[in-house]
Amino acid sequence: MSLVATKIPEILLENVEMRYQTETADVLALHQVSLDIAKGEFVSLLGPSGCGKTTLLRLMADLLTPTAGNVTVAGKSAKEARLAQKYGIVFQSPVLYDWRKVKHNITLPLELMGVKKSVREDKALELLDLVGLQGFADKYPWQLSGGMQQRVAIARALSMEPEILLMDEPFSALDEFTRERLNEELLSVWSKVQSTIVFVTHSIPESIFLSDRVFVLSPHPGRLSAVVDIPLPRPRTAEMRNSPQFFELIARIRDSFEGV
Structure with missing residues:
Protein backbone atom coordinates (compact mmCIF):
# COMPACT_ATOMS: atom_id res chain seq x y z
CA MET A 1 0.00 0.00 0.00
CA SER A 2 1.33 3.43 -0.93
CA LEU A 3 2.13 5.96 1.75
CA VAL A 4 0.65 8.78 -0.33
CA ALA A 5 -1.47 10.79 2.10
CA THR A 6 -3.25 13.18 -0.23
CA LYS A 7 -3.59 14.14 -3.86
CA ILE A 8 -2.98 17.83 -3.13
CA PRO A 9 0.35 18.59 -4.84
CA GLU A 10 3.29 19.07 -2.49
CA ILE A 11 5.42 19.99 -5.51
CA LEU A 12 3.97 21.46 -8.70
CA LEU A 13 5.86 22.33 -11.87
CA GLU A 14 4.02 24.13 -14.67
CA ASN A 15 5.57 24.47 -18.13
CA VAL A 16 9.06 24.77 -16.71
CA GLU A 17 11.93 25.55 -19.05
CA MET A 18 15.61 26.01 -18.33
CA ARG A 19 18.08 27.65 -20.70
CA TYR A 20 21.82 28.03 -20.23
CA GLN A 21 23.90 30.66 -21.95
CA THR A 22 27.28 29.44 -23.17
CA GLU A 23 29.98 31.23 -25.12
CA THR A 24 28.82 29.64 -28.36
CA ALA A 25 25.12 28.89 -27.98
CA ASP A 26 21.85 29.20 -26.07
CA VAL A 27 21.23 25.69 -24.70
CA LEU A 28 17.71 24.55 -23.84
CA ALA A 29 18.16 22.01 -21.04
CA LEU A 30 14.49 21.48 -20.10
CA HIS A 31 11.46 22.04 -22.29
CA GLN A 32 7.94 22.64 -20.91
CA VAL A 33 8.05 20.17 -18.04
CA SER A 34 4.82 19.93 -16.04
CA LEU A 35 4.35 17.50 -13.16
CA ASP A 36 2.87 17.24 -9.71
CA ILE A 37 4.00 15.27 -6.66
CA ALA A 38 1.69 14.45 -3.75
CA LYS A 39 2.56 14.92 -0.10
CA GLY A 40 4.22 11.77 1.27
CA GLU A 41 4.84 10.33 -2.20
CA PHE A 42 8.08 8.68 -3.33
CA VAL A 43 8.84 9.53 -6.95
CA SER A 44 11.87 9.05 -9.17
CA LEU A 45 13.19 11.25 -11.95
CA LEU A 46 14.58 8.75 -14.43
CA GLY A 47 16.56 9.25 -17.59
CA PRO A 48 19.94 8.97 -19.32
CA SER A 49 22.86 11.27 -18.58
CA GLY A 50 22.27 14.79 -19.81
CA CYS A 51 18.47 14.68 -19.81
CA GLY A 52 18.08 17.34 -17.11
CA LYS A 53 17.24 15.23 -14.04
CA THR A 54 19.61 17.08 -11.72
CA THR A 55 18.61 20.43 -13.22
CA LEU A 56 14.97 19.62 -12.46
CA LEU A 57 15.84 18.68 -8.88
CA ARG A 58 17.80 21.90 -8.42
CA LEU A 59 14.85 23.92 -9.68
CA MET A 60 12.65 22.29 -7.05
CA ALA A 61 15.27 23.12 -4.40
CA ASP A 62 15.59 26.77 -5.53
CA LEU A 63 19.24 26.18 -6.36
CA LEU A 64 18.37 27.28 -9.90
CA THR A 65 15.67 29.62 -11.23
CA PRO A 66 13.68 28.52 -14.28
CA THR A 67 13.83 30.71 -17.37
CA ALA A 68 10.12 30.02 -17.94
CA GLY A 69 7.26 28.42 -16.04
CA ASN A 70 6.48 28.08 -12.34
CA VAL A 71 7.71 25.90 -9.46
CA THR A 72 5.43 25.71 -6.41
CA VAL A 73 6.27 23.85 -3.20
CA ALA A 74 3.65 23.37 -0.48
CA GLY A 75 1.68 26.26 -1.95
CA LYS A 76 4.69 28.59 -1.87
CA SER A 77 7.38 29.59 -4.32
CA ALA A 78 10.49 27.39 -4.32
CA LYS A 79 12.42 30.26 -2.68
CA GLU A 80 9.85 30.65 0.10
CA ALA A 81 9.91 26.88 0.70
CA ARG A 82 13.71 26.89 0.89
CA LEU A 83 13.74 29.76 3.36
CA ALA A 84 11.13 27.90 5.42
CA GLN A 85 13.59 24.94 5.50
CA LYS A 86 11.16 22.48 3.95
CA TYR A 87 13.99 20.68 2.11
CA GLY A 88 16.63 18.16 2.95
CA ILE A 89 19.09 17.41 0.14
CA VAL A 90 21.32 14.38 -0.41
CA PHE A 91 23.86 14.72 -3.23
CA GLN A 92 25.68 12.08 -5.26
CA SER A 93 28.74 12.55 -3.03
CA PRO A 94 28.15 12.46 0.75
CA VAL A 95 30.07 15.77 1.21
CA LEU A 96 31.11 14.99 4.79
CA PRO A 162 12.26 18.27 6.35
CA GLU A 163 8.91 17.77 4.70
CA ILE A 164 10.69 17.05 1.41
CA LEU A 165 13.83 15.01 0.80
CA LEU A 166 15.57 15.63 -2.54
CA MET A 167 18.10 12.95 -3.51
CA ASP A 168 20.44 13.32 -6.49
CA GLU A 169 21.71 9.84 -7.50
CA PRO A 170 22.90 9.14 -3.94
CA PHE A 171 23.81 5.50 -4.58
CA SER A 172 25.24 5.69 -8.10
CA ALA A 173 28.88 5.37 -6.99
CA LEU A 174 28.24 2.20 -4.96
CA ASP A 175 28.52 -1.42 -6.00
CA GLU A 176 25.27 -3.15 -6.95
CA PHE A 177 25.02 -5.25 -3.79
CA THR A 178 25.44 -2.22 -1.50
CA ARG A 179 23.11 -0.18 -3.67
CA GLU A 180 20.28 -2.70 -3.44
CA ARG A 181 20.69 -3.00 0.32
CA LEU A 182 20.57 0.77 0.72
CA ASN A 183 17.46 0.91 -1.45
CA GLU A 184 15.75 -1.34 1.09
CA GLU A 185 17.07 0.69 4.02
CA LEU A 186 15.95 3.96 2.42
CA LEU A 187 12.41 2.62 2.11
CA SER A 188 12.52 1.58 5.76
CA VAL A 189 13.58 5.12 6.75
CA TRP A 190 10.91 6.66 4.51
CA SER A 191 8.19 4.54 6.09
CA LYS A 192 9.11 6.08 9.45
CA VAL A 193 9.66 9.75 8.53
CA GLN A 194 6.98 9.91 5.78
CA SER A 195 8.66 12.79 3.95
CA THR A 196 7.95 13.44 0.30
CA ILE A 197 10.96 12.03 -1.60
CA VAL A 198 12.16 13.01 -5.08
CA PHE A 199 14.90 10.61 -6.16
CA VAL A 200 17.10 11.13 -9.23
CA THR A 201 18.45 7.98 -10.88
CA HIS A 202 19.46 6.54 -14.24
CA SER A 203 18.69 2.99 -13.08
CA ILE A 204 15.34 1.62 -14.24
CA PRO A 205 15.22 -1.23 -11.65
CA GLU A 206 16.11 1.17 -8.83
CA SER A 207 13.35 3.60 -9.81
CA ILE A 208 10.78 0.79 -9.93
CA PHE A 209 11.80 -0.74 -6.61
CA LEU A 210 11.65 2.58 -4.74
CA SER A 211 8.85 4.59 -6.25
CA ASP A 212 5.12 5.18 -6.29
CA ARG A 213 5.56 6.80 -9.68
CA VAL A 214 8.42 7.22 -12.14
CA PHE A 215 8.80 10.38 -14.22
CA VAL A 216 10.66 9.43 -17.40
CA LEU A 217 12.74 12.20 -18.96
CA SER A 218 14.08 12.16 -22.50
CA PRO A 219 17.03 14.30 -23.61
CA HIS A 220 17.80 17.02 -26.16
CA PRO A 221 16.16 18.99 -24.63
CA GLY A 222 14.95 17.31 -21.45
CA ARG A 223 11.20 16.77 -21.48
CA LEU A 224 8.73 14.55 -19.67
CA SER A 225 8.05 11.60 -21.95
CA ALA A 226 6.05 9.39 -19.56
CA VAL A 227 4.69 9.02 -16.05
CA VAL A 228 4.60 5.39 -14.95
CA ASP A 229 2.61 4.22 -11.92
CA ILE A 230 4.32 1.47 -9.91
CA PRO A 231 1.61 -0.83 -8.50
CA LEU A 232 3.96 -3.10 -6.54
CA PRO A 233 2.68 -3.57 -2.97
CA ARG A 234 4.48 -2.14 0.03
CA PRO A 235 6.58 -2.94 1.90
CA ARG A 236 8.83 -3.82 -1.02
CA THR A 237 10.97 -6.94 -0.73
CA ALA A 238 14.12 -8.12 -2.51
CA GLU A 239 12.12 -10.98 -4.05
CA MET A 240 10.00 -8.49 -5.98
CA ARG A 241 12.99 -7.73 -8.19
CA ASN A 242 12.62 -11.19 -9.71
CA SER A 243 8.85 -11.11 -10.23
CA PRO A 244 7.19 -11.09 -13.68
CA GLN A 245 5.47 -7.80 -12.78
CA PHE A 246 8.85 -6.18 -12.06
CA PHE A 247 10.22 -7.23 -15.46
CA GLU A 248 7.04 -6.03 -17.15
CA LEU A 249 7.53 -2.61 -15.58
CA ILE A 250 11.15 -2.52 -16.77
CA ALA A 251 9.99 -3.22 -20.33
CA ARG A 252 7.23 -0.62 -20.09
CA ILE A 253 9.62 2.09 -18.94
CA ARG A 254 12.19 1.21 -21.60
CA ASP A 255 9.49 1.52 -24.25
CA SER A 256 8.53 4.96 -22.91
CA PHE A 257 11.88 6.60 -23.67
CA GLU A 258 12.01 9.04 -26.56
CA GLY A 259 15.09 10.08 -28.47
CA VAL A 260 17.45 7.64 -26.72
Whole structure:
Protein backbone atom coordinates (compact mmCIF):
# COMPACT_ATOMS: atom_id res chain seq x y z
CA MET A 1 0.00 0.00 0.00
CA SER A 2 1.33 3.43 -0.93
CA LEU A 3 2.13 5.96 1.75
CA VAL A 4 0.65 8.78 -0.33
CA ALA A 5 -1.47 10.79 2.10
CA THR A 6 -3.25 13.18 -0.23
CA LYS A 7 -3.59 14.14 -3.86
CA ILE A 8 -2.98 17.83 -3.13
CA PRO A 9 0.35 18.59 -4.84
CA GLU A 10 3.29 19.07 -2.49
CA ILE A 11 5.42 19.99 -5.51
CA LEU A 12 3.97 21.46 -8.70
CA LEU A 13 5.86 22.33 -11.87
CA GLU A 14 4.02 24.13 -14.67
CA ASN A 15 5.57 24.47 -18.13
CA VAL A 16 9.06 24.77 -16.71
CA GLU A 17 11.93 25.55 -19.05
CA MET A 18 15.61 26.01 -18.33
CA ARG A 19 18.08 27.65 -20.70
CA TYR A 20 21.82 28.03 -20.23
CA GLN A 21 23.90 30.66 -21.95
CA THR A 22 27.28 29.44 -23.17
CA GLU A 23 29.98 31.23 -25.12
CA THR A 24 28.82 29.64 -28.36
CA ALA A 25 25.12 28.89 -27.98
CA ASP A 26 21.85 29.20 -26.07
CA VAL A 27 21.23 25.69 -24.70
CA LEU A 28 17.71 24.55 -23.84
CA ALA A 29 18.16 22.01 -21.04
CA LEU A 30 14.49 21.48 -20.10
CA HIS A 31 11.46 22.04 -22.29
CA GLN A 32 7.94 22.64 -20.91
CA VAL A 33 8.05 20.17 -18.04
CA SER A 34 4.82 19.93 -16.04
CA LEU A 35 4.35 17.50 -13.16
CA ASP A 36 2.87 17.24 -9.71
CA ILE A 37 4.00 15.27 -6.66
CA ALA A 38 1.69 14.45 -3.75
CA LYS A 39 2.56 14.92 -0.10
CA GLY A 40 4.22 11.77 1.27
CA GLU A 41 4.84 10.33 -2.20
CA PHE A 42 8.08 8.68 -3.33
CA VAL A 43 8.84 9.53 -6.95
CA SER A 44 11.87 9.05 -9.17
CA LEU A 45 13.19 11.25 -11.95
CA LEU A 46 14.58 8.75 -14.43
CA GLY A 47 16.56 9.25 -17.59
CA PRO A 48 19.94 8.97 -19.32
CA SER A 49 22.86 11.27 -18.58
CA GLY A 50 22.27 14.79 -19.81
CA CYS A 51 18.47 14.68 -19.81
CA GLY A 52 18.08 17.34 -17.11
CA LYS A 53 17.24 15.23 -14.04
CA THR A 54 19.61 17.08 -11.72
CA THR A 55 18.61 20.43 -13.22
CA LEU A 56 14.97 19.62 -12.46
CA LEU A 57 15.84 18.68 -8.88
CA ARG A 58 17.80 21.90 -8.42
CA LEU A 59 14.85 23.92 -9.68
CA MET A 60 12.65 22.29 -7.05
CA ALA A 61 15.27 23.12 -4.40
CA ASP A 62 15.59 26.77 -5.53
CA LEU A 63 19.24 26.18 -6.36
CA LEU A 64 18.37 27.28 -9.90
CA THR A 65 15.67 29.62 -11.23
CA PRO A 66 13.68 28.52 -14.28
CA THR A 67 13.83 30.71 -17.37
CA ALA A 68 10.12 30.02 -17.94
CA GLY A 69 7.26 28.42 -16.04
CA ASN A 70 6.48 28.08 -12.34
CA VAL A 71 7.71 25.90 -9.46
CA THR A 72 5.43 25.71 -6.41
CA VAL A 73 6.27 23.85 -3.20
CA ALA A 74 3.65 23.37 -0.48
CA GLY A 75 1.68 26.26 -1.95
CA LYS A 76 4.69 28.59 -1.87
CA SER A 77 7.38 29.59 -4.32
CA ALA A 78 10.49 27.39 -4.32
CA LYS A 79 12.42 30.26 -2.68
CA GLU A 80 9.85 30.65 0.10
CA ALA A 81 9.91 26.88 0.70
CA ARG A 82 13.71 26.89 0.89
CA LEU A 83 13.74 29.76 3.36
CA ALA A 84 11.13 27.90 5.42
CA GLN A 85 13.59 24.94 5.50
CA LYS A 86 11.16 22.48 3.95
CA TYR A 87 13.99 20.68 2.11
CA GLY A 88 16.63 18.16 2.95
CA ILE A 89 19.09 17.41 0.14
CA VAL A 90 21.32 14.38 -0.41
CA PHE A 91 23.86 14.72 -3.23
CA GLN A 92 25.68 12.08 -5.26
CA SER A 93 28.74 12.55 -3.03
CA PRO A 94 28.15 12.46 0.75
CA VAL A 95 30.07 15.77 1.21
CA LEU A 96 31.11 14.99 4.79
CA TYR A 97 33.82 16.81 6.75
CA ASP A 98 36.63 14.36 7.53
CA TRP A 99 37.74 16.28 10.64
CA ARG A 100 34.27 16.13 12.23
CA LYS A 101 32.98 13.00 13.92
CA VAL A 102 29.97 11.31 12.37
CA LYS A 103 27.61 12.75 14.99
CA HIS A 104 28.96 16.24 14.40
CA ASN A 105 28.51 15.91 10.64
CA ILE A 106 24.88 14.95 11.22
CA THR A 107 24.18 17.81 13.59
CA LEU A 108 25.95 20.53 11.58
CA PRO A 109 22.65 22.07 10.31
CA LEU A 110 21.33 22.14 13.88
CA GLU A 111 24.57 23.70 15.10
CA LEU A 112 24.30 26.44 12.50
CA MET A 113 20.74 27.07 13.71
CA GLY A 114 21.95 27.51 17.30
CA VAL A 115 20.25 24.38 18.69
CA LYS A 116 21.54 23.37 22.13
CA LYS A 117 24.35 20.81 22.22
CA SER A 118 22.40 18.31 24.34
CA VAL A 119 19.49 18.42 21.88
CA ARG A 120 21.87 18.00 18.95
CA GLU A 121 23.56 14.99 20.55
CA ASP A 122 20.23 13.29 21.24
CA LYS A 123 19.10 13.96 17.67
CA ALA A 124 22.31 12.50 16.24
CA LEU A 125 21.86 9.26 18.18
CA GLU A 126 18.22 9.04 17.12
CA LEU A 127 19.12 9.49 13.45
CA LEU A 128 22.04 7.06 13.61
CA ASP A 129 19.61 4.47 14.94
CA LEU A 130 17.18 5.30 12.14
CA VAL A 131 19.79 4.72 9.39
CA GLY A 132 21.29 1.64 11.04
CA LEU A 133 24.57 3.14 12.22
CA GLN A 134 24.29 2.65 15.96
CA GLY A 135 27.72 2.74 17.58
CA PHE A 136 29.34 4.92 14.89
CA ALA A 137 28.68 8.34 16.44
CA ASP A 138 32.33 8.93 17.39
CA LYS A 139 33.86 7.57 14.19
CA TYR A 140 35.19 9.82 11.42
CA PRO A 141 33.93 9.67 7.82
CA TRP A 142 37.22 8.27 6.54
CA GLN A 143 36.70 5.26 8.81
CA LEU A 144 33.41 4.35 7.07
CA SER A 145 32.59 2.60 3.81
CA GLY A 146 31.01 4.53 0.95
CA GLY A 147 27.58 3.13 1.76
CA MET A 148 27.90 4.07 5.41
CA GLN A 149 29.01 7.59 4.50
CA GLN A 150 25.91 7.99 2.34
CA ARG A 151 23.74 6.87 5.26
CA VAL A 152 25.36 9.61 7.35
CA ALA A 153 24.49 12.11 4.61
CA ILE A 154 20.87 10.93 4.68
CA ALA A 155 20.79 11.29 8.47
CA ARG A 156 22.18 14.83 8.18
CA ALA A 157 19.51 15.74 5.61
CA LEU A 158 16.84 14.46 8.02
CA SER A 159 18.21 16.37 11.01
CA MET A 160 15.97 19.37 10.33
CA GLU A 161 12.92 17.09 9.92
CA PRO A 162 12.26 18.27 6.35
CA GLU A 163 8.91 17.77 4.70
CA ILE A 164 10.69 17.05 1.41
CA LEU A 165 13.83 15.01 0.80
CA LEU A 166 15.57 15.63 -2.54
CA MET A 167 18.10 12.95 -3.51
CA ASP A 168 20.44 13.32 -6.49
CA GLU A 169 21.71 9.84 -7.50
CA PRO A 170 22.90 9.14 -3.94
CA PHE A 171 23.81 5.50 -4.58
CA SER A 172 25.24 5.69 -8.10
CA ALA A 173 28.88 5.37 -6.99
CA LEU A 174 28.24 2.20 -4.96
CA ASP A 175 28.52 -1.42 -6.00
CA GLU A 176 25.27 -3.15 -6.95
CA PHE A 177 25.02 -5.25 -3.79
CA THR A 178 25.44 -2.22 -1.50
CA ARG A 179 23.11 -0.18 -3.67
CA GLU A 180 20.28 -2.70 -3.44
CA ARG A 181 20.69 -3.00 0.32
CA LEU A 182 20.57 0.77 0.72
CA ASN A 183 17.46 0.91 -1.45
CA GLU A 184 15.75 -1.34 1.09
CA GLU A 185 17.07 0.69 4.02
CA LEU A 186 15.95 3.96 2.42
CA LEU A 187 12.41 2.62 2.11
CA SER A 188 12.52 1.58 5.76
CA VAL A 189 13.58 5.12 6.75
CA TRP A 190 10.91 6.66 4.51
CA SER A 191 8.19 4.54 6.09
CA LYS A 192 9.11 6.08 9.45
CA VAL A 193 9.66 9.75 8.53
CA GLN A 194 6.98 9.91 5.78
CA SER A 195 8.66 12.79 3.95
CA THR A 196 7.95 13.44 0.30
CA ILE A 197 10.96 12.03 -1.60
CA VAL A 198 12.16 13.01 -5.08
CA PHE A 199 14.90 10.61 -6.16
CA VAL A 200 17.10 11.13 -9.23
CA THR A 201 18.45 7.98 -10.88
CA HIS A 202 19.46 6.54 -14.24
CA SER A 203 18.69 2.99 -13.08
CA ILE A 204 15.34 1.62 -14.24
CA PRO A 205 15.22 -1.23 -11.65
CA GLU A 206 16.11 1.17 -8.83
CA SER A 207 13.35 3.60 -9.81
CA ILE A 208 10.78 0.79 -9.93
CA PHE A 209 11.80 -0.74 -6.61
CA LEU A 210 11.65 2.58 -4.74
CA SER A 211 8.85 4.59 -6.25
CA ASP A 212 5.12 5.18 -6.29
CA ARG A 213 5.56 6.80 -9.68
CA VAL A 214 8.42 7.22 -12.14
CA PHE A 215 8.80 10.38 -14.22
CA VAL A 216 10.66 9.43 -17.40
CA LEU A 217 12.74 12.20 -18.96
CA SER A 218 14.08 12.16 -22.50
CA PRO A 219 17.03 14.30 -23.61
CA HIS A 220 17.80 17.02 -26.16
CA PRO A 221 16.16 18.99 -24.63
CA GLY A 222 14.95 17.31 -21.45
CA ARG A 223 11.20 16.77 -21.48
CA LEU A 224 8.73 14.55 -19.67
CA SER A 225 8.05 11.60 -21.95
CA ALA A 226 6.05 9.39 -19.56
CA VAL A 227 4.69 9.02 -16.05
CA VAL A 228 4.60 5.39 -14.95
CA ASP A 229 2.61 4.22 -11.92
CA ILE A 230 4.32 1.47 -9.91
CA PRO A 231 1.61 -0.83 -8.50
CA LEU A 232 3.96 -3.10 -6.54
CA PRO A 233 2.68 -3.57 -2.97
CA ARG A 234 4.48 -2.14 0.03
CA PRO A 235 6.58 -2.94 1.90
CA ARG A 236 8.83 -3.82 -1.02
CA THR A 237 10.97 -6.94 -0.73
CA ALA A 238 14.12 -8.12 -2.51
CA GLU A 239 12.12 -10.98 -4.05
CA MET A 240 10.00 -8.49 -5.98
CA ARG A 241 12.99 -7.73 -8.19
CA ASN A 242 12.62 -11.19 -9.71
CA SER A 243 8.85 -11.11 -10.23
CA PRO A 244 7.19 -11.09 -13.68
CA GLN A 245 5.47 -7.80 -12.78
CA PHE A 246 8.85 -6.18 -12.06
CA PHE A 247 10.22 -7.23 -15.46
CA GLU A 248 7.04 -6.03 -17.15
CA LEU A 249 7.53 -2.61 -15.58
CA ILE A 250 11.15 -2.52 -16.77
CA ALA A 251 9.99 -3.22 -20.33
CA ARG A 252 7.23 -0.62 -20.09
CA ILE A 253 9.62 2.09 -18.94
CA ARG A 254 12.19 1.21 -21.60
CA ASP A 255 9.49 1.52 -24.25
CA SER A 256 8.53 4.96 -22.91
CA PHE A 257 11.88 6.60 -23.67
CA GLU A 258 12.01 9.04 -26.56
CA GLY A 259 15.09 10.08 -28.47
CA VAL A 260 17.45 7.64 -26.72
